[in-house]
Amino acid sequence: MILVTGGAGFIGSNFVLQWCAHHEEPILNLDALTYAGNLANLHSLQGTTHHHFVQGDICDASLLAKLFDEHRPRAVIHFAAESHVDRSITGPEAFVQTNVMGTFRLLEAARTHWSSLTGQEKEGFRFLHVSTDEVYGTLAPNDPAFTETTPYAPNSPYSASKAASDHLVRSYFHTYGMPVLTTNCSNNYGPFHFPEKLIPLMIVNALAGKPLPVYGDGQQIRDWLYVEDHCSGIRRVLEAGTTGETYNIGGWNEKANIDIVRTVCGLLDEMAPASARNVTNQKTGAPVEHYAELITYVTDRPGHDRRYAIDARKIERELGWKPAETFDTGIRKTVAWYLANQEWVQGVMDGSYRDWVAKQYGANEA
Ligand code: NAD
Ligand code: DAU
Numbered sequence: 001m002i003l004v005t006g007g008a009g010f011i012g013s014n015f016v017l018q019w020c021a022h023h024e025e026p027i028l029n030l031d032a033l034t035y036a037g038n039l040a041n042l043h044s045l046q047g048t049t050h051h052h053f054v055q056g057d058i059c060d061a062s063l064l065a066k067l068f069d070e071h072r073p074r075a076v077i078h079f080a081a082e083s084h085v086d087r088s089i090t091g092p093e094a095f096v097q098t099n100v101m102g103t104f105r106l107l108e109a110a111r112t113h114w115s116s117l118t119g120q121e122k123e124g125f126r127f128l129h130v131s132t133d134e135v136y137g138t139l140a141p142n143d144p145a146f147t148e149t150t151p152y153a154p155n156s157p158y159s160a161s162k163a164a165s166d167h168l169v170r171s172y173f174h175t176y177g178m179p180v181l182t183t184n185c186s187n188n189y190g191p192f193h194f195p196e197k198l199i200p201l202m203i204v205n206a207l208a209g210k211p212l213p214v215y216g217d218g219q220q221i222r223d224w225l226y227v228e229d230h231c232s233g234i235r236r237v238l239e240a241g242t243t244g245e246t247y248n249i250g251g252w253n254e255k256a257n258i259d260i261v262r263t264v265c266g267l268l269d270e271m272a273p274a275s276a277r278n279v280t281n282q283k284t285g286a287p288v289e290h291y292a293e294l295i296t297y298v299t300d301r302p303g304h305d306r307r308y309a310i311d312a313r314k315i316e317r318e319l320g321w322k323p324a325e326t327f328d329t330g331i332r333k334t335v336a337w338y339l340a341n342q343e344w345v346q347g348v349m350d351g352s353y354r355d356w357v358a359k360q361y362g363a364n365e366a
Contacts (some may be wrong), residue, residue: 001026003073005058005106006080008033010193013041015077015231022235026050031080032057038353040344041192058102058329064109075126075238076110078103079127081165083156084196085134087359089302092157097160100168103129107172114178127180128238129169133223133248134159135184137306145309146184148246155303166246173349179243181290183234186250186310189330190227191337195348198222200259200330202264203338204345206291207272209282212265216300218258221307225251226330236321247319252308253327265333267290309359 002019006012007029020029026049031037033055056063058080062226080102081093082088107127114125129164135144137153145312153169154160171176193200202212233249241247255263268274274288281288288294326331338345 001028001071001073002075002077003028003030003067003071004077004079005030006030008037008039008041008053009079009083010036010041010197011188011227012079013038013192014190014227015079015234017040017044018228018231018235020048020051022046023269026052027075028067030056030058030067031294033354036083036194038192038194039350040347040353055170058106059097064105065081065112068109068113072113073247074124075119075128076106076180076239077128077130077234078106079130080106080233081130081162082158084194085156086196088156088158088161094160095157095161096164099158099207100164101288104168107168107178107316111172111176116219117245121180125179126238126243127169127172127178127210128234128241129166129180129182131166131182131184131246132159133184133186133250133310134305135163135310136308137308137358138271139221139309141307143307143309145250145311146248147311148184148248148314155305159305167174170244170246173244180245181237181241182246183237184231184246184248184310185219185230186223186225186308188225188227188230190334191341192344193334193344194226198260199334200338202261203268203335204263204349206268206294207277207279209279209288210294211283211296212261212291212294213296214258217296218261218297218303219256219306220304221254221256221309222260223250223308223310224253224260224327224330225249225253225323226325226333229325229330230323233315233321236319237315238318242318247272247315248310248312249315249321250312251323251325251327251330252310252312254307254309255327261295262292263331264335265295271335272339330336
């Protein structure tokens with residue numbers, strides 16, 4: 001079986017769903033269910049026998065030892081992390097704890113397990129670390145996109161903690177020969193994205209007539225990838241990547257934040273017109289005609305990286321991976337998903353997804 005950490009979060013749950021749709025091999029999903037973990041994302045797997053959920057912390061060395069002993073995974077796909085840059089600015093400690101210490105503990109548990117293997121089992125074992133393009137820092141408008149050899153220059157506590165974890169993973173290859181792989185991906189978007197992040201926040205706020213907060217001048221650039229494409233890239237790296245290597249994963253979709261927000265507003269105007277839903281501007285009480293009326297420029301994020309761009313030619317050339325979605329198709333699907341899944345949104349907004357998990361799954365196992 002494979003062990004996935006953080007498989008109840010945004011990307012992890014999309015990965016688990018995609019894995020179960022494409023593979024018979026069982027999956028052990030270890031997730032602490034922080035505010036970002038939501039078992040409702042995996043609701044469609046109920047009754048599936050090859051998904052096993054364990055609630056637990058990747059910092060818990062004895063739990064990790066027990067899970068490796070009992071389940072003897074042939075691979076680890078490591079998603080679990082604190083992932084929100086703004087939260088890392090107000091409370092960096094959790095980021096160091098989970099992203100650095102947690103990754104270290106997981107590496108140690110995996111190394112103990114891997115060391116006990118022999119022959120093909122040992123050779124075939126993989127530890128795939130899921131990381132981010134933010135470790136490379138920020139780009140000027142005409143700089144070339146990040147490649148796998150771009151020097152690390154993280155600018156937020158989040159990206160610094162991810163950079164530290166990437167370095168630890170790398171060291172386990174060079175020092176112990178452990179078969180590791182690292183992926184560095186650009187901004188994901190799609191179903192089950194927690195509405196603290198740009199795209200889902202804009203959808204949820206617009207439908208509620210709330211301000212759409214755009215940091216600074218809104219001209220910061222991110223490179224967007226539909227989450228299912230990220231998951232297919234990870235599966236491809238797991239299958240065929242060369243150990244010790246890193247692979248950048250990206251969608252060749254550089255967009256300024258303000259353009260993203262305007263695109264989302266335009267799609268909502270088309271798919272869920274404010275007038276038909278009687279949306280009122282929560283600040284002024286006036287009826288909303290076009291969602292873009294709600295755009296509000298706010299104080300910039302401290303240390304805000306200006307531009308990210310991923311050069312994904314290595315994974316395309318060496319592993320034959322390409323994204324299936326363009327930004328236009330992916331963002332349309334995403335807006336449609338949020339409109340069709342208002343119950344999921346409501347559960348997240350009022351916190352009831354946590355009660356639901358307790359009721360549905362009891363203490364530990366799902
Ligand atoms: P997320 O915040 O949505 O999910 C993180 C998951 O990890 C949650 O389910 C949470 O409960 C779990 N978790 C947190 N701390 C834990 C701990 N100590 N032990 C066990 N589980 C714990 O994050 P995401 O956006 O799905 O990101 C997943 C991974 O991908 C992260 O490593 C992130 O750095 C990386 N990444 C994210 C993006 C993006 O755009 N979201 C892009 C590139 C890379
Ligand atoms: O690049 C990959 C990274 O993308 C991942 O490693 C992170 O886990 C993920 O959270 C994401 O980080 P960002 O900081 O780029 O994502 P976020 O959605 O928080 O912000 C995207 C951009 O939008 C960023 O330039 C800040 C801006 N923004 C964000 C929010 C939440 C706004 O202008 N207003 C907002 O309210």
